Amino acid sequence: MKDYEIYSNLKVPRGSKIISRLDGRNFHNLTKKLNLNKPYDDNFIESMVNISRDIFNEFSPLFIYTFSDELNVLLSEIPFSGRIEKLNSVFSSLASSSMLKNLIESFDINVDQNISFDSRIIPVSNDTDIVKYFKWRQDEAWRNYVNSYGYWTLKKDFSPEIATDKLKNLKSSGIHQMLFEKGINLNDLPTYQKRGIGLYKEKKESTVLNPKTGKKEGSHRNYVFIDRNLSIFDKKFFKKINIL
Template sequence: MNNMKEYEIYSDMKVPLSSTIILRLDGRGFHTISKNLNLKRPYDEVFSFSMAKTAEYIFKEFSPLFIYTFSDELNILLKEIPFNGRIEKLNSVFPSFASSSLTLNLNESLDEKITLPISFDSRIIPISDIVSYFKWRQNEAWRNHVNGYGYWALRKTLSKHEATSKLNGLSSGNIHQLLFEKGINLNDFPLWQKRGIAIYKKKQHNNKNLNNENNNKSNKYSNNNKHEIFTDLNLEIFNNEFFESIFGKYF
């Protein structure tokens, strides 16, 4: 009998261990899950903070450099690549870990329990210009913010098709004006909705954890008890200075 192991022809595909990669996870079918759980639109605080908590779990398990999340998306920056860089492992373990973590987090926070499976897809992105990548994703978070409030404001009086058609071709400025005329000022909403949420390591004396937990002395994930995982709900606009403040002269 032939060695069946020989049929695992993709199992040896690896990311070069000297490279820097971003693993981007995107929620699959989250529109249906959101409707099933009756989440608030366009933003549900419980869901968004559960995504941030999921990112914290990933950070503790795999020690990435940085995670950025908005909507149903997780962007995981890895320099020390686990699983010896095996692509099959990276593209299976990370999304399955995220799926189970998010399920646990939502079930802890919601009265309505999840009855549909949660899943993420995954892609590996070799990266050299980290700043440009995260600026691109943060710009997407801002577009989602503007369009999301525009769409759901219109849905109060228009059908799904009518609201989508009305938004087509409108600039961000036009949508701002449309919302303002309906009594909605985007400046009134929290920064995490506009700019997303980031998880990274920060010196303890500056820490304001999402859960306000004071675990400075016992945090086994800290670096010699000098840094701990920090969930940033008030992000700056991404630029070189922001990332240098986290990584030093990493770039």
């Protein structure tokens, strides 16, 4: 019967880093039930950050980038011998269980909906691929940011259907102008809403007592830094955080 598992040995290419992209499944209904603040809810955002922390604790990736209900996990040390079936199933199940735990803690309610993430594996063969991929996702975060503020602002005066139609007929500059006229300047809002949040390792200097010499000595240890003020992704950014 083992022969029926025809995809079990499908593996990522040797020598490549990989990105696991996780997307919340049917989260539109979930956000309705949770009655989240729109267009951005800080409790939900912190739940996504906590999922990222759990993934960091489990697999020690190079970098995690999250916005909306999406997580992008960059790995150089690839677990499960690179087996794609295993990677997809474990990462999606870890994200799902972590989300359920965090929602219950953050919103102090029982979540009566099944929560799941889908997962896909993207091999990246060089530094250029890494920069291009994350810039692509950050551009999507920006589009989501502009459209979300546009939609929820229009929805105050119009039905969901009319608000959606009006938004379709507006270019990005038109949405900016419409929001500005209503007292909302997109440039003044939090950076994490515009560009998402990144998690990566940084070295922290501390002073410890050497038990042999009795003297205080400097030491460094890695910790996970949560960057809520990301710059626009480029090669310089990823070199600065020692990814490239």
